[in-house]
Amino acid sequence: MTGKQSDLIILLVEDNPGDVILIKEALHEGAIRHALHVTEDGEDALKFFKKKDIYAGMPRPDLILLDLNLPRKNGREVLAEIKSDPELLSIPVVVLTSSEEEEDIMHSYSLHANCYISKPVGFDQFAATMQSIGDFWFGLVKLPPRKA
Amino acid sequence: MRRFRHQPIRRKLLLIILATAAASLILFLIGISLYESATYRSGLARQLSGDATFIAANSAPPLAFRDKETAREILTTLEALSEIVVAALYTPEGEIFASFVRPGQPVVAPPPAPGAEGLRFTDGYLIIVQPVEQKGIRLGVLYLQADLAAHMREELKRYGSIILVVGLTAIGGAFLLLRLLQQMVSEPLLRLAKTAERIAAGDHRARVPVDSDDEIGQLARSFNHMTLQLANSLERLEESRARLAGIIGGSTDLIAALDRDFRFIAFNPAYQEAFAKIFKIRIKEGMSLIEVLAHRPEEQSWLVKTWGRALNGEEFIIDREFGSDDLERRHVEMIYSSIRNQDGQLIGASHIARDITRRKQVENERKRLIEDLARSNRELEQFAYVASHDLQEPLRMVASYLQLLERKYRSQLDDKAIRYMDFAVEGALRMQKLIEGLLAYSRISRRGAEFKRIDVNHIFAQTVANLTAAINDTGAVVTRDDLPVITGDETQLLQLFQNLIGNAVKYRRPAVPPAVHVSVQRQEREWIFGVHDNGIGIASPYYERIFLIFQRLHTRGEYPGTGIGLALCKRIVESHHGRIWVESTPGSGTTFFFTIPAERNQQ
Numbered sequence: 155m156t157g158k159q160s161d162l163i164i165l166l167v168e169d170n171p172g173d174v175i176l177i178k179e180a181l182h183e184g185a186i187r188h189a190l191h192v193t194e195d196g197e198d199a200l201k202f203f204k205k206k207d208i209y210a211g212m213p214r215p216d217l218i219l220l221d222l223n224l225p226r227k228n229g230r231e232v233l234a235e236i237k238s239d240p241e242l243l244s245i246p247v248v249v250l251t252s253s254e255e256e257e258d259i260m261h262s263y264s265l266h267a268n269c270y271i272s273k274p275v276g277f278d279q280f281a282a283t284m285q286s287i288g289d290f291w292f293g294l295v296k297l298p299p300r301k302a
Numbered sequence: 303m304r305r306f307r308h309q310p311i312r313r314k315l316l317l318i319i320l321a322t323a324a325a326s327l328i329l330f331l332i333g334i335s336l337y338e339s340a341t342y343r344s345g346l347a348r349q350l351s352g353d354a355t356f357i358a359a360n361s362a363p364p365l366a367f368r369d370k371e372t373a374r375e376i377l378t379t380l381e382a383l384s385e386i387v388v389a390a391l392y393t394p395e396g397e398i399f400a401s402f403v404r405p406g407q408p409v410v411a412p413p414p415a416p417g418a419e420g421l422r423f424t425d426g427y428l429i430i431v432q433p434v435e436q437k438g439i440r441l442g443v444l445y446l447q448a449d450l451a452a453h454m455r456e457e458l459k460r461y462g463s464i465i466l467v468v469g470l471t472a473i474g475g476a477f478l479l480l481r482l483l484q485q486m487v488s489e490p491l492l493r494l495a496k497t498a499e500r501i502a503a504g505d506h507r508a509r510v511p512v513d514s515d516d517e518i519g520q521l522a523r524s525f526n527h528m529t530l531q532l533a534n535s536l537e538r539l540e541e542s543r544a545r546l547a548g549i550i551g552g553s554t555d556l557i558a559a560l561d562r563d564f565r566f567i568a569f570n571p572a573y574q575e576a577f578a579k580i581f582k583i584r585i586k587e588g589m590s591l592i593e594v595l596a597h598r599p600e601e602q603s604w605l606v607k608t609w610g611r612a613l614n615g616e617e618f619i620i621d622r623e624f625g626s627d628d629l630e631r632r633h634v635e636m637i638y639s640s641i642r643n644q645d646g647q648l649i650g651a652s653h654i655a656r657d658i659t660r661r662k663q664v665e666n667e668r669k670r671l672i673e674d675l676a677r678s679n680r681e682l683e684q685f686a687y688v689a690s691h692d693l694q695e696p697l698r699m700v701a702s703y704l705q706l707l708e709r710k711y712r713s714q715l716d717d718k719a720i721r722y723m724d725f726a727v728e729g730a731l732r733m734q735k736l737i738e739g740l741l742a743y744s745r746i747s748r749r750g751a752e753f754k755r756i757d758v759n760h761i762f763a764q765t766v767a768n769l770t771a772a773i774n775d776t777g778a779v780v781t782r783d784d785l786p787v788i789t790g791d792e793t794q795l796l797q798l799f800q801n802l803i804g805n806a807v808k809y810r811r812p813a814v815p816p817a818v819h820v821s822v823q824r825q826e827r828e829w830i831f832g833v834h835d836n837g838i839g840i841a842s843p844y845y846e847r848i849f850l851i852f853q854r855l856h857t858r859g860e861y862p863g864t865g866i867g868l869a870l871c872k873r874i875v876e877s878h879h880g881r882i883w884v885e886s887t888p889g890s891g892t893t894f895f896f897t898i899p900a901e902r903n904q905q
Contacts, residue, residue, distance in 0.1 A: 172699045179706060252695055254741075275698045275734045276727070277705035 161189045162292050165215035167199040167232060168192065168250075169224050176277065177219065177250075180284035186292050191215065196227025200235060203242055215245060217291050220267075222251040222258060230261060237266040244298045246291060311488045316480050323472035331465060338457060343450065346385065346428060347421055350448055353383065354432040358444045361391055361434050365399060365441040373400035385448040387427075388412050391434065392443040399442055409447065416445040426451045490518045494525055506533040556634070556655040559641060560609055564591045567650055576657065580624045580632060612638035612651035621658075633662040686744035690737045697737065701730035732864075736852075739866030743851065746794060746873045755901070756792055758785035758831075762820060765799040769807065778807045778816035785822055786829055788898050794874045799833075801867040802894050806835035808861060809892075828880065828897045839888035848884065871896070 164181075168174050174192055181188060191212065193199045199220075202209045218236070222229035229249065236242045246268040251258065254272050262270050271287070274280050291297070306314065357376060364373035377389045377400055390401040390412035401412045416431045423429075428448040434441045493510055500508040509529065510522040550557050550570045556577075558569035566589050569577075578584050581601070583594050591609065595602035601624065608620060617639040624632050636655040643649050704727045708720065715723070762782050766773065773780060780803060799820075806818040814836060821832040840848065840855070847853050851869035875882040875896045886892035 170695075172703070176702050176706065179710075252698065253691070273698060275694070275701050275731065277702040277709065280702055 161187045162217065163189050163191065163213050163215045164217045164219060165199070165202060166190060166192045166219045167194075167196065167224065167229065168219070168221045169194045170221070173221070173273065176280055177284065180277070180281040181288070183281045184285045184288045186288040188288075188292075189213075195225045196229065196232040199232050200227065203236070203239075216297055218245055218247045219250045219287075220247055222249060222253060222262070230265065233262065233265045233267055246295075246297070248287060248291075311491065312480070312484055315483050315488070316476065319476040319479055320473065323476055324469075327465065327469055327472060331461065334461065335458075338461075339454065342454075342457070343423070343428070346448060346450070347430075350385075350428060350430050350446060351421065351432075353380070354430045354444055354446050357389070357446075358432045358434045361444060362436040362441055365391065365393070365434055366436060370400050374402065376400075377402040380446070383448075385428075385450070385452065386446060387449045388445070388447040390416070390445040392416050392445065394440055394442055407449065407452075412445055412447075416443045419443070423450070486514075486516075487518060490514070490522060494518075494522060497525070497529075501529055501532070506536060554657075556657070557652070558655075559650055559652040560591060560613070561650040562613055562648070564606065564609060564613075565589065566591065573655070576632070576634075576655075608636075608638065609651060609653070612640055612653065613648070615640050615648055631659070632657055633659040683744050686740060690740040690744065693737050694734070697730055697734055701727055701734065704730065732858075736864045736866070739864045739870070740851075742797070743866055743870050743873060746870070746877055752791055753789050754792070755787055756790050756795060757787050758795070758822075761785075761792070761795050761799050764796060765803055768796075768800055769804055772804065772807050776807055776810060776816055778810075778818060780807075780816075780818040780820075782820040783822050785820065785831075786824075787901070788829060789901055790878050790898065791874075794877065798871050798874045798896075801871050802833040805867060805894075806833055806837060806892070808863075809835070809837040811836070811838055811889075824900065828899050830895055830897050832893050832895050834891065834893045836891045839890060839892050840884060840886040841888050842886070845884050845886075849882070 166174065166177055168177070178190060181190060191202065193202050198209075199218075201207055202212055203214075205212050220229050220233060224232070229251070233247060233249070236245065236247060243266070247266075249262045249267045249270045250273060251270075252273045259270050271283060274283050306317070309317070357380065360376050361373055364370070364376065373391050377391065380386045380389045380402055381404065386402075387404045387407050387409050388402070388411075391399040392415075393399050396415055398412060398414075403410060403412070417429070419431045419433055421428070421430050426449070428450055430444075430446045430448075432444040432446070434444055490510075490513075497508045497510045506529070509526050512519050512522045512526070553570060554572055556570070556573040558573045559567045561567050566585055566587050568587065569585065574585055581595060581598060585594060592602065592606055595605060604622075611618065619635065619637050621633070621635050624634055634655045635658045636653050638651060638653045640648055641650040641652055704723050708715075708723050708727075712720065759782070762785060766780055769780075772778070803818055803820070807816045810816040817836045819832075819834045821834065823830045823832075844855055848855065849868050849872040852865040853869075854863060854865040856863075871894075872882050875898075878898050880897040880899065882894065882896040884892060884894050
């Protein structure tokens with residue numbers, strides 16, 4: 155799944171394989187050149203950043219799509235660790251979850267999530283949502299320059 | 303004087319009478335003696351003057367003839383007069399011619415010179431000097447000396463016996479008088495005293511016989527009157543005491559009073575029984591609370607402290623459990639107050655305690671039930687929330703993948719397959735709406751409303767704005783009264799109005815543009831809102847059922863909907879402490895009424 159050097163590198167942290175496929179399909183529908191990496195829990199996500207074990211040699215992601223309800227280390231903990239690590243905190247994190255709880259929303263933003271999106275019902279909406287994310291982060295927004 | 307005061311009246315009277323008799327007797331005697339002495343002196347002087355004249359006349363010849371023998375004989379005749387102690391005749395030249403001296407008395411000789419003529423009293427003696435003359439020729443001088451004292455001694459002896467007789471008679475008279483007085487004064491007084499003693503001993507019917515009209519009789523009458531009054535008030539007092547005792551004695555409240563030394567002054571049977579039950583001690587009046595609880599130091603210290611507060615003048619109510627084992631464990635509510643005498647001085651404290659064990663049990667039971675209910679409610683809401691939340695996930699998968707299938711493999715499916723898949727997607731989306739409704743429903747109380755002051759006119763405006771599409775599509779006219787400011791949760795109130803006005807627009811009659819009006823009316827302490835429409839109406843059998851969750855009166859084909867809207871409305875109104883109900887005429891319109899408590903100080 156490693157893309158070319160110019161492709162945008164997206165890390166998806168998501169334990170539900172159904173959602174993983176939906177997100178992949180939705181990203182494909184959009185016209186964004188990207189390389190998608192997936193980890194299924196919080197522990198693996200942190201290993202990915204640290205390039206540990208099987209993640210040795212993995213690139214630094216340009217964008218993180220983070221689910222909140224994860225096994226082992228949940229999304230809130232992962233978010234907190236990213237945003238307290240000077241190496242990682244500049245990477246935009248999009249919280250993508252099925253929760254519409256006010257408390258989850260407030261908590262995510264207080265941990266410096268860059269945005270919070272509820273997973274929509276239906277593929278059509280899902281595709282539209284992913285398109286919006288792509289347009290915003292990879293079209294409109296200037297991302298920080300890549301690091302080695 | 304002190305001793306006199308302690309004597310009985312009888313003796314006092316005796317002493318007074320005797321003293322009076324003695325005093326008058328002594329005064330009488332002094333008077334008599336003075337009178338006697340004066341009378342005697344002048345009588346003696348007169349008598350001796352006569353004697354002297356007689357002796358002088360008889361002494362003239364012997365003097366003239368210088369016959370001393372005869373002269374002495376004449377003088378010696380004076381021996382018969384016992385008063386005369388000395389008699390003498392002097393010659394004109396002043397020499398003693400003849401003399402007589404009574405033997406056995408202090409004067410032994412006549413004086414060398416007779417002294418001045420006449421009569422004089424000297425040193426208890428009467429002295430008479432009389433010239434002896436014959437035919438104008440002075441022949442000599444007669445000297446007589448009489449002893450007054452001797453006579454007086456004799457007189458006194460005589461009076462002494464008189465005094466004895468009179469004195470004895472006086473004492474006898476005094477006793478007689480005393481008996482009389484005793485009958486008149488002392489005895490009635492003693493009777494009075496005895497009666498008083500009997501009354502004091504408790505015989506309130508005792509009366510003093512009245513047998514005179516004098517001061518003592520009056521006293522006895524007053525005494526009897528007083529006794530009657532006393533008996534009457536005692537009787538009334540006893541009656542009221544008995545009444546009170548009946549009330550206190552019959553009370554199931556535990557009533558007790560202590561004096562300042564923590565001793566029981568009074569208590570009722572209920573108190574005694576409860577005390578015995580809890581502390582295993584049967585108390586009696588006069589017992590000390592401190593002593594009887596010596597075996598229960600913890601409760602003793604608490605009770606002494608609490609009673610101590612009341613004995614210091616504090617008044618208060620307090621709750622406490624007593625007794626150690628569960629069977630005897632009693633919950634008691636106690637009211638303490640202080641007891642003061644008429645001068646306002648603190649003399650003790652009282653306490654009225656009520657055994658509220660049963661009430662407490664019921665209270666605790668009720669509290670427990672309410673807590674259980676609240677917990678079960680919370681759990682149910684949590685369950686509804688979690689359940690509906692978790693239902694979203696698989697639903698999302700179903701809907702998303704169906705759509706994904708349709709997109710990717712549309713070319714390989716026939717029309718039938720596509721239609722079936724549309725049904726499936728539609729079902730999933732509808733289910734999602736139901737779940738959203740359920741979530742909203744369970745959130746109402748799960749979140750806890752944030753009440754603040756809200757202008758309902760704004761809520762109305764926002765509702766109409768949110769419903770613009772439906773209003774425009776149907777050509778509805780939505781109007782309102784001037785709506786008040788109320789206290790409530792803004793989001794919930796918006797949901798409420800949106801559901802009610804939305805329904806009013808939705809359930810319209812075919813070809814009749816909806817006319818919706820929101821009215822309000824103040825009734826006592828609440829606002830009654832009404833949402834009136836000219837729609838299809840609701841038949842009365844369904845007035846209650848429409849507020850139940852998932853209850854629908856129409857097919858989705860007729861009117862779309864989830865059956866959650868009115869259940870949500872009911873929940874919102876109830877969370878605002880109001881009521882909701884419906885009035886309707888099928889075929890001509892419906893009004894939903896709901897109440898919201900008015901703010902205080904608001905007209």
